[in-house]
Amino acid sequence: MELAKFLRDVEELIGKDNVIKRENELSMYRRDWWSILMLKEVLGHSLDSPPAVIRPGSINDVINVVKLANKYGICLVPYGGGSSVVGGAYHNGCVVIDMSRLNKILDFSEEDLTIIVEAGARVIDVERWLNERGYTLDYHPQSFQLLTIGGAIAHGGTGSHSMSNIDELVLSLDVVLPNGELVTIGPRVFIRTAWPDLRGLFIGSDGALGIIVRAMLKVRPLANYYVDLAYVFNDIEKAVRFARDLVINVPGPHRVVIHDRESSRLMVGEDGVIALIRIRWYNEDFVNIMSSVTNKLAIKYGATSVESGLVKRWRDVFARGYKSQLLMLAQSGLWVDTIDMATTWSRLVKLHNELVSRLGSIDGVYHVLSRITHLYLNGASLYSVIVFRQDEDLYWKIWREAFNVANGIGATISHHHDTGLLKRDFVKVEMGNQWGLLRSIKGLLDGNNIMNRGKLVW
Incomplete structure (x- = not known):
C-alpha cells in the first residue's frame, strides 16, 4: 500500500x-x-x-x-x-x-583542466566529448562501454592504471543525502584543504550513504607520444621485483600488466611471465628516456624483450565484449568470475602463489589466470580470472577460499570492484572496528535505511 x-x-x-x-x-x-x-x-x-x-x-x-x-x-x-x-x-x-537522464556536461575549463558532469553521463560519452577537444579523463576500465560517472564514483572504480583510480580524478561531488539534502563534498580545488576531506566517505560507498548527482573531475591533455614494450621473465618473483623498481625509477602513470604463465598462455597466447608496458607522455624525448630506463631494469632482472605488438593484442583482448565471452563459456558448461585484490610488495608473490594453488585445487575450478595490474609505490593489485564449472555452491566456495587467502596474508579483497552484496561479509571482517564506525555514520545519515539497503553496511 x-x-x-x-x-x-x-x-x-x-x-x-x-x-x-x-x-x-x-x-x-x-x-x-x-x-x-x-x-x-x-x-x-x-x-x-x-x-x-x-x-x-x-x-x-x-x-x-x-x-x-x-x-x-x-x-x-x-x-x-x-x-x-x-x-x-x-x-x-x-x-x-x-540516473540515465541526468547525463549533461555542465562545464569545461581548459585553463583549470576540469569538467563538471551529471552523474548519469556515460564515461565513454564524456571521453569522446573530451577527445574531440584534445583532452581526456585517461580513465578506461573494462566496463568503459557501460559505466556512468556516478557509478564509477559510487563503486570506487579504476581505469587502466593506478593514477586513473576514480578517487584520483574527483575534485568534488554533489550528493543527495538520504534525508533529501543536497550537499557539495570536496574543496573544488586541486589540493586538499586543512579541514577533513569527506570525499572518501562517498567514493566507494555503493550509494549506501546518498545518491551522487554531479561531479567535478580532473582532465588532462591527450598525450601524443607512446612506446610499447614487452618482456618475458623467468618467474613471477623477478617480474614483481622489476615492477617495484619500475615504480621507484620511472614516474607514473604506469600502464603495466604482468601476466603469470597461465594468464599469458590463455589471454595473450604466449608462454612465460609476460610484462606488457605502454609508456605515454607529451614529450617524445621523455618517452624515450623512460623507455630506456625501463629496458635497463628489465635486463637487470633477466627479462627477454619480445614483440611489442603483444601490448596491442592484450588491449584488444581486454576491450573485447564481456558479454560475448560469457556466452561462449556458458555454451561450454563453464563460468567465470574475477577477483580483485591488492597487497604490499613483500606479500605480493605469496598472495599470488597461495591464491593460484588453493583455488586451483578446488574440484571444478579449471583455470586461475592471475595478472598484476595497478602498480603503486608500496604494492600492487592482483587481478585473477577464475574459470569454473557452472555451480552456485562452487561459486561461493571459491570466494570464501579467496577471502581466506587474502585475509591470512594481509591483502584486501576489493581493490576496485567495490563491495555490493558479494563482498559485504568479507569487507566487514576486513574493516574490523572501522565497520562499526561506518555503521554509525550510516545510521546518522540514513536513519530510515532507505539507501541501497543491504549493501556495504547494514
Missing part, C-alpha cells in the same frame, strides 16, 4: 512516463553484471524484477523522490550503467533510481 502511494506521488512530481511499473519494461533492471545472478539465469532460475523504476530528469527530481521515499519508508537503489560485478546495483527488492 505504501509503495502505491509513493509511486502515485512520484508520478505527480515527474510524470507517469518516468515511472516504470510494467513487467516487460522492468525486466531489464532485474540484475546488474554480478556473475552469480547471470549464472542463476543460465541455470534456469528466474530473477525478480524491481517493484518499480524511477527516472528523474533533474537534481531537484532526485531530491523530491528521496524525500518521498523517507515519508513512505521505501528503499532506493541508484542505477547507472548496471555494470557492477558485485551486486552493487542489484535492486534487492528496492525501487530503482535510473
Whole structure:
C-alpha cells in the first residue's frame, strides 16, 4: 500500500512516463553484471524484477523522490550503467533510481583542466566529448562501454592504471543525502584543504550513504607520444621485483600488466611471465628516456624483450565484449568470475602463489589466470580470472577460499570492484572496528535505511 502511494506521488512530481511499473519494461533492471545472478539465469532460475523504476530528469527530481521515499519508508537503489560485478546495483527488492537522464556536461575549463558532469553521463560519452577537444579523463576500465560517472564514483572504480583510480580524478561531488539534502563534498580545488576531506566517505560507498548527482573531475591533455614494450621473465618473483623498481625509477602513470604463465598462455597466447608496458607522455624525448630506463631494469632482472605488438593484442583482448565471452563459456558448461585484490610488495608473490594453488585445487575450478595490474609505490593489485564449472555452491566456495587467502596474508579483497552484496561479509571482517564506525555514520545519515539497503553496511 505504501509503495502505491509513493509511486502515485512520484508520478505527480515527474510524470507517469518516468515511472516504470510494467513487467516487460522492468525486466531489464532485474540484475546488474554480478556473475552469480547471470549464472542463476543460465541455470534456469528466474530473477525478480524491481517493484518499480524511477527516472528523474533533474537534481531537484532526485531530491523530491528521496524525500518521498523517507515519508513512505521505501528503499532506493541508484542505477547507472548496471555494470557492477558485485551486486552493487542489484535492486534487492528496492525501487530503482535510473540516473540515465541526468547525463549533461555542465562545464569545461581548459585553463583549470576540469569538467563538471551529471552523474548519469556515460564515461565513454564524456571521453569522446573530451577527445574531440584534445583532452581526456585517461580513465578506461573494462566496463568503459557501460559505466556512468556516478557509478564509477559510487563503486570506487579504476581505469587502466593506478593514477586513473576514480578517487584520483574527483575534485568534488554533489550528493543527495538520504534525508533529501543536497550537499557539495570536496574543496573544488586541486589540493586538499586543512579541514577533513569527506570525499572518501562517498567514493566507494555503493550509494549506501546518498545518491551522487554531479561531479567535478580532473582532465588532462591527450598525450601524443607512446612506446610499447614487452618482456618475458623467468618467474613471477623477478617480474614483481622489476615492477617495484619500475615504480621507484620511472614516474607514473604506469600502464603495466604482468601476466603469470597461465594468464599469458590463455589471454595473450604466449608462454612465460609476460610484462606488457605502454609508456605515454607529451614529450617524445621523455618517452624515450623512460623507455630506456625501463629496458635497463628489465635486463637487470633477466627479462627477454619480445614483440611489442603483444601490448596491442592484450588491449584488444581486454576491450573485447564481456558479454560475448560469457556466452561462449556458458555454451561450454563453464563460468567465470574475477577477483580483485591488492597487497604490499613483500606479500605480493605469496598472495599470488597461495591464491593460484588453493583455488586451483578446488574440484571444478579449471583455470586461475592471475595478472598484476595497478602498480603503486608500496604494492600492487592482483587481478585473477577464475574459470569454473557452472555451480552456485562452487561459486561461493571459491570466494570464501579467496577471502581466506587474502585475509591470512594481509591483502584486501576489493581493490576496485567495490563491495555490493558479494563482498559485504568479507569487507566487514576486513574493516574490523572501522565497520562499526561506518555503521554509525550510516545510521546518522540514513536513519530510515532507505539507501541501497543491504549493501556495504547494514
